[in-house]
Amino acid sequence: MKFNLKVWRQKNAQAQGKLVDYTIENIIPDMSFLEMVDVLNDNLVRKGEDPIAFDHDCREGICGMCSMYISGRAHGPHHAATTCQLYMRSFKDGDTIYVEPFRAGAFPIIKDLVTDRSAFDRIIAKGGFVSVNTGQAQDANNLPVDKADAEKAMDAAACIGCGACVAACPNSAAMLFVSAKISQLALLPQGGPERNNRAINMVNQMDEEGFGNCTNIGACEAECPKEIKLTNIARMNREYLVASLINE
Amino acid sequence: MQNSVLITSSIGKKLIMGLTGLFLVFFLVVHASINGCIWFNDEGKTFLYYAHFMGTNFLVHIAEVGLFGGLILHMVDGLLLWKQNRDARPVKYAYSNPSANSKWYSRSMGLLGTLILFFLIVHLRNFWGPNRLNQITTGEELNLFQLMQEDFSNLWMVVFYVAACFSLFWHLLHGFKSAFQSLGLNNVKYNKAIEIAGTAFAIIVPLVFALMPISFYFNLVH
Amino acid sequence: MSELNSKIPTGPLAEKWDNYKEHAKLVNPANKRKLEVIVVGTGLAGASAAASLAELGYSVKAFCFQDSPRRAHSIAAQGGINAAKNYKNDGDSVFRLFYDTIKGGDFRAREANVYRLADVSRNIIDQCVAQGVPFAREYGGLLDNRSFGGSQVSRTFYARGQTGQQLLLGAYGALERQIGLGNVKMYARHEMADVVTIDGKARGIVARNLITGELERYFGHAVILATGGYGNVFFLSTSAMGSNVTAAWKAHKKGAYFGNPCYTQIHPTCIPVTGDYQSKLTLMSESLRNDGRVWVPKSKEDAKAIREGKKTAADIKEDDRDYYLERKYPSFGNLCPRDIASRAAKEACDDGRGIVPSGLGVFLDFADAIKRLGVEVVKARYGELFPMYQNITNEDPLKTPMKIYPAVHYTMGGLWVDYELMTSVQGLYCLGEANFSDHGANRLGASALMQGLADGYFVIPYTIGNYLSSEIFTKAIPTDHPAFVEAEEAARERAEKLIGTKGKKTVDDFHKQLGKIMWEYCGMARTAEGLTHARKLIQDLRKEFWSNVNIPGTLNEFNPEFDKAGRVADFIELGELMVIDALDRNESCGGHFRLEYQDEGEAKRDDENYAYVSAWEHTSVEADPILHKEKLVYENIQLQVRSYK
Structure with missing residues (x-):
C-alpha cells in the first residue's frame, strides 16, 4: 500500500x-x-x-x-x-x-506529535485515590461490594488516561477522564468517606489546568478507546453538585 | 475541603445552562399554549383573554423578570462557555472530522443560540416591546392578534420566523437531553424516555410556533 | 566486595519474616523526614515502594522515563494476581503457594524469600481492595477467584483482563496522593544514566531529562531500582517498547552483581510473528488455555497444506489432530506451566508441523469449549481478548482457531539481592522484575504482580529502615561532590561518543541483529556450541555498534532515537552476560533449556552441581565477569523432578 x-x-x-x-x-x-x-x-x-x-x-x-x-x-x-x-x-x-x-x-x-499530559497526573493527585496507607487494610472480604456496582466501577476504571477525550472534544474538556475516576471511587464503598472532597478537589484542579467546559457533545464517548460512558460525567455532576451544596 | 465555586466552576456553568435551559423550555410551553389559542378561530378572543392575563397579572410580571434574568444568564453563560472553550485549544486542528463522533448541532449550540437571540430581538421589537410601551404610555394593551395578522402578511417575516423555528428545533434537540445530563439525571433506565421526550419536544414546540405565521399568511386563522 | 551474604534470618521458615520484622532497626519519625530515598521506575514495585516509603515519612524522589508514572509496563499484565487467601476452601495455604512457586521455578529460588512472598500475598489483596481496585466479584459481593497457569487451586484474583492495569492504577493513585502531599517529588520523562556511589554506598543518581537532554544529579541516602525486566534484549518480546535494562546495567557496572541472567520466560500464548517490520509481540492471556486446546496436525503434509493456504483448520479431521499437550502431560494437559508449553510448541514446529506461513505457530482451538458452554459464555469469559485478537489478525477466534507461538515475556534473572532486597552495593536496592529473587528459573502465571507489590508495599518499608537507621547522621551530600561530577562526566562522554559516531546503521538495525542472535542461540533451546558462537557474534556486534551506529539529532533536545541507542548499547553488553551465564549452567531448568541436558525431551536438572544462584560481578566490558555462587539450601522441601505428566 x-x-x-x-x-x-x-x-x-x-x-x-x-x-x-x-x-x-x-x-x-x-x-x-x-x-x-x-x-x-x-x-x-x-x-x-x-x-x-x-x-x-x-x-x-x-x-x-x-x-x-x-x-x-x-x-x-x-x-x-x-x-x-x-x-x-x-x-x-x-x-x-x-x-x-x-x-x-x-x-x-x-x-512533533509528543505532548505533555501531566495535567492528568495533577488532577489525580488531588483525589483520584482512597487515602489508605499501606498496612491499614482489613481483610478484603470484610467489605462485600454489590456485583453490579463493582462491574460499573470496573467499566469506569478501564480508562487509560490517554487524553483522547480531550483531543476529540471540540471544547478540549477533560470531563470524561475526571469523571471516570470519580465514578469508580463513588461506586465503591471504599471511596465513600472522601467522595465530597474528591469531587470538589479534582474538578477544581481540572478547571485550573485550563481544560474547556463540557457541553454534552459526546465526542469523548464516541472516541474513547476504552468506551468510557457519558453516564460517568452525569455522575460526576451529581457528586459535585451534592458536595458543593453541603460544603461548609 | 477546598472551597467549591459552584457558579463559576466548569460544572457550575453547565448546571446554570441546564437549569436556565429547562426554565426557558417551560416558558416555551406556556408561550406555545397561549399562542396556540389563535387556532380557536374566534378572531383571537381566547388568545387575547390569556394575553391580557399574562400582560397585566402582577405575579406574571414578577415571573417575567425571572424569565429575562434566566434568559440573560443563559446567554451570558453560553457566551462565556463559547469563549473559554475556544481558548482551551489555542492551535486548531488542520484537519478534523468531527461528524464521525458527534452531531453538528451539538457542536453548534453557540451559533444556534445566537441565531435565536437575533430572532428574539426582532420578535420582541414586533410584539412585546410595542405592547409594553403602549401599556406604560397609555395604560392600554395593543391588540396582539391584529398585530400578528399584520406582521405575518409579510412573506419575509414568515420565512424569518420559520427559519428561527429551525434554529430552535436543533437547539432543543441537543439542549433538552443535555440539560438532564448536566443536572446528573442520567440513568440507563430513563435515558430512552428522556431522549424520546426531548426529541418529541424539539419537534412539536418549534412546529407549533412555525405554524402560527404560516397559518396567518395563508389566512387559516381568523 | 565480600562474599555473598544473603542475610536470611534464622529460625523456622514460617517465622523468619516475623523474626526479621521484630528485630529490624527502626528510624524515628523526625529522622525519616531528613532521609531521602530515590526510587527509579514507577511500575508496581516502584510506585508501591515510593508511596509506602513516603507514607512512612521518608522524603522520596521518584523517576520514570514515561510521561506519567501510570504508564509503566506492569499495566499490561492481563491475567491476575495470586494470593494464598483460600477463599475457595479448596485447600490453599501459604505453604502451598510457597511450594507451588518453588516448584514452578524448578527449585532454583531461595526458600526464605519465596515463603515471605506467599505470606504477604494475602496482605496485598487486602491493601488493593482498600484502595478501590475493582476486582471481580461474585453475586454475594465477595471476591472471585480463578485457577491460573499451572495451579490446582483457585487463588488468582483478577479484574477482567486488566488486572495489571488496575493494580498499577491503585499504586499510582497512592503515589499521586503522596506527590500531592509533597512527600514525593516526581520526575517523569527522566532516565537514569548512572548510580553514584560514595565510599562504597549508593548515594544518588545521574538522570537524563529526556525533554531537554540535560544530565541532572540527585542525592539519596538510599537508591531503589524498580526498573522491570530486560526481555527487549530479544528485540521482539511482549515488553513495552521502552522497557530496558539500562538502570540495572549501570548499577551492575557500579558493583551490583547480576543474578541468573540466562533465565528467560518464553510465554506460550502470543500472536505469531508475521513480518520483519514487526515492532513487538502481543501476548494473549494464559487464561485462554483454561478453555482452549492446543494442537497441530499429526502429519507434516497437512501442516504444509495449511501453511500454503490449501487447507484450513476445519479441513483437518479430529483423528488427524495432535493435541500434543494433552498427549504428553495428561494430568495438567493444556494448563501445564509456561516453559513446558512453550518448548512443546517449539518441538512441534521444529518437527515441521507449524501452521503459519513462517512455520512458527500452533492452533489454540475453542471449538470444544463453544460446543460445551455456548458462544455467549465463551465470549463473556474472554471479554476483550477475542476482539483484541481479531483486531490484530483480522480473524475471528470464535469461528477459526487462534494461531499462537511462544514469545519472550519475562526475565526471572536480574540484579542479585539479599533477603532485604539490597544488591551487593550498600544502600542500593532492587525490587520487582528487575531483581532475580523469588521466581527461580521459571515464573508461574499471576506471580509477577504478586512479587512486584510484595516488594514495594510490604518488604522494602521494613528492610530499608534497617539500613537507614544507621544513616541518620549522614547529612544530605551536595551534588557537587566529586563522585557526582565524575558520574555525570562519564555519562556525558559516553553520550557524546554515541551521537558523534555518525555511522551507517540505525539503532534498530543493531537491536534487531542482537535480537536474532539471542533468539537463535539463547532462546528456547541452547547448546554450548551455539552459545560460544553467539558470544563471538555479540562481541563483534558491540564493536560494530560503537563504530557504525547512526543517531540523528543532538544531545540537548528531545531525542528518542538517542535514548534508544543508549539502551541498545546496554542490551548488547547484557546479551553477552546472558550467553556466558547460559554457558556456565550445564543443566536444563525452567526457562533455561540446554539441548545437551534432557531426558526424552524433558529438562534435566543437575541439583548436585547447579543448585546455586549465579551472581556475576562486572570487571570490564572486554574481560570476563567473575562468578559468585550463592548455594541454594532447601531445608523444608525435597528437590524433585518437576513433573506435570
Whole structure:
C-alpha cells in the first residue's frame, strides 16, 4: 500500500510548527499505524533527516501513551482502539492521512506529535485515590461490594488516561477522564468517606489546568478507546453538585 | 475541603445552562399554549383573554423578570462557555472530522443560540416591546392578534420566523437531553424516555410556533 | 566486595519474616523526614515502594522515563494476581503457594524469600481492595477467584483482563496522593544514566531529562531500582517498547552483581510473528488455555497444506489432530506451566508441523469449549481478548482457531539481592522484575504482580529502615561532590561518543541483529556450541555498534532515537552476560533449556552441581565477569523432578 502523509512537525515547545508531506510505499495492511511510522522514521534516519517524535510504549492498547490525531480523529478511524491498535487495513491504498498531535492548551506540545499530559497526573493527585496507607487494610472480604456496582466501577476504571477525550472534544474538556475516576471511587464503598472532597478537589484542579467546559457533545464517548460512558460525567455532576451544596 | 465555586466552576456553568435551559423550555410551553389559542378561530378572543392575563397579572410580571434574568444568564453563560472553550485549544486542528463522533448541532449550540437571540430581538421589537410601551404610555394593551395578522402578511417575516423555528428545533434537540445530563439525571433506565421526550419536544414546540405565521399568511386563522 | 551474604534470618521458615520484622532497626519519625530515598521506575514495585516509603515519612524522589508514572509496563499484565487467601476452601495455604512457586521455578529460588512472598500475598489483596481496585466479584459481593497457569487451586484474583492495569492504577493513585502531599517529588520523562556511589554506598543518581537532554544529579541516602525486566534484549518480546535494562546495567557496572541472567520466560500464548517490520509481540492471556486446546496436525503434509493456504483448520479431521499437550502431560494437559508449553510448541514446529506461513505457530482451538458452554459464555469469559485478537489478525477466534507461538515475556534473572532486597552495593536496592529473587528459573502465571507489590508495599518499608537507621547522621551530600561530577562526566562522554559516531546503521538495525542472535542461540533451546558462537557474534556486534551506529539529532533536545541507542548499547553488553551465564549452567531448568541436558525431551536438572544462584560481578566490558555462587539450601522441601505428566 502507498500513503501520502501530512505530519505535524514542531522542533520544540517554542518553535512554530507546520504540516510536512511524506510519501510512504510498500506498507503491508497488517502493519499497525505505529509500525508504519517506524518505517517512515527508518527511512528518514537513513536519509539523515530528523525522525518524527511520537509517544508510544506498550503497543498493546493499555498504557495510554500513544496519542495521535489521525485523519481528523483521536487515535484514528478505528472504533474503540488506540493508535497502536489501529491497523493499516483500516485505510485505502493511496489515502492522504493527516497526523497531528492531541491539541489542547492544557496539553502543550513537547516535540512533533509528543505532548505533555501531566495535567492528568495533577488532577489525580488531588483525589483520584482512597487515602489508605499501606498496612491499614482489613481483610478484603470484610467489605462485600454489590456485583453490579463493582462491574460499573470496573467499566469506569478501564480508562487509560490517554487524553483522547480531550483531543476529540471540540471544547478540549477533560470531563470524561475526571469523571471516570470519580465514578469508580463513588461506586465503591471504599471511596465513600472522601467522595465530597474528591469531587470538589479534582474538578477544581481540572478547571485550573485550563481544560474547556463540557457541553454534552459526546465526542469523548464516541472516541474513547476504552468506551468510557457519558453516564460517568452525569455522575460526576451529581457528586459535585451534592458536595458543593453541603460544603461548609 | 477546598472551597467549591459552584457558579463559576466548569460544572457550575453547565448546571446554570441546564437549569436556565429547562426554565426557558417551560416558558416555551406556556408561550406555545397561549399562542396556540389563535387556532380557536374566534378572531383571537381566547388568545387575547390569556394575553391580557399574562400582560397585566402582577405575579406574571414578577415571573417575567425571572424569565429575562434566566434568559440573560443563559446567554451570558453560553457566551462565556463559547469563549473559554475556544481558548482551551489555542492551535486548531488542520484537519478534523468531527461528524464521525458527534452531531453538528451539538457542536453548534453557540451559533444556534445566537441565531435565536437575533430572532428574539426582532420578535420582541414586533410584539412585546410595542405592547409594553403602549401599556406604560397609555395604560392600554395593543391588540396582539391584529398585530400578528399584520406582521405575518409579510412573506419575509414568515420565512424569518420559520427559519428561527429551525434554529430552535436543533437547539432543543441537543439542549433538552443535555440539560438532564448536566443536572446528573442520567440513568440507563430513563435515558430512552428522556431522549424520546426531548426529541418529541424539539419537534412539536418549534412546529407549533412555525405554524402560527404560516397559518396567518395563508389566512387559516381568523 | 565480600562474599555473598544473603542475610536470611534464622529460625523456622514460617517465622523468619516475623523474626526479621521484630528485630529490624527502626528510624524515628523526625529522622525519616531528613532521609531521602530515590526510587527509579514507577511500575508496581516502584510506585508501591515510593508511596509506602513516603507514607512512612521518608522524603522520596521518584523517576520514570514515561510521561506519567501510570504508564509503566506492569499495566499490561492481563491475567491476575495470586494470593494464598483460600477463599475457595479448596485447600490453599501459604505453604502451598510457597511450594507451588518453588516448584514452578524448578527449585532454583531461595526458600526464605519465596515463603515471605506467599505470606504477604494475602496482605496485598487486602491493601488493593482498600484502595478501590475493582476486582471481580461474585453475586454475594465477595471476591472471585480463578485457577491460573499451572495451579490446582483457585487463588488468582483478577479484574477482567486488566488486572495489571488496575493494580498499577491503585499504586499510582497512592503515589499521586503522596506527590500531592509533597512527600514525593516526581520526575517523569527522566532516565537514569548512572548510580553514584560514595565510599562504597549508593548515594544518588545521574538522570537524563529526556525533554531537554540535560544530565541532572540527585542525592539519596538510599537508591531503589524498580526498573522491570530486560526481555527487549530479544528485540521482539511482549515488553513495552521502552522497557530496558539500562538502570540495572549501570548499577551492575557500579558493583551490583547480576543474578541468573540466562533465565528467560518464553510465554506460550502470543500472536505469531508475521513480518520483519514487526515492532513487538502481543501476548494473549494464559487464561485462554483454561478453555482452549492446543494442537497441530499429526502429519507434516497437512501442516504444509495449511501453511500454503490449501487447507484450513476445519479441513483437518479430529483423528488427524495432535493435541500434543494433552498427549504428553495428561494430568495438567493444556494448563501445564509456561516453559513446558512453550518448548512443546517449539518441538512441534521444529518437527515441521507449524501452521503459519513462517512455520512458527500452533492452533489454540475453542471449538470444544463453544460446543460445551455456548458462544455467549465463551465470549463473556474472554471479554476483550477475542476482539483484541481479531483486531490484530483480522480473524475471528470464535469461528477459526487462534494461531499462537511462544514469545519472550519475562526475565526471572536480574540484579542479585539479599533477603532485604539490597544488591551487593550498600544502600542500593532492587525490587520487582528487575531483581532475580523469588521466581527461580521459571515464573508461574499471576506471580509477577504478586512479587512486584510484595516488594514495594510490604518488604522494602521494613528492610530499608534497617539500613537507614544507621544513616541518620549522614547529612544530605551536595551534588557537587566529586563522585557526582565524575558520574555525570562519564555519562556525558559516553553520550557524546554515541551521537558523534555518525555511522551507517540505525539503532534498530543493531537491536534487531542482537535480537536474532539471542533468539537463535539463547532462546528456547541452547547448546554450548551455539552459545560460544553467539558470544563471538555479540562481541563483534558491540564493536560494530560503537563504530557504525547512526543517531540523528543532538544531545540537548528531545531525542528518542538517542535514548534508544543508549539502551541498545546496554542490551548488547547484557546479551553477552546472558550467553556466558547460559554457558556456565550445564543443566536444563525452567526457562533455561540446554539441548545437551534432557531426558526424552524433558529438562534435566543437575541439583548436585547447579543448585546455586549465579551472581556475576562486572570487571570490564572486554574481560570476563567473575562468578559468585550463592548455594541454594532447601531445608523444608525435597528437590524433585518437576513433573506435570
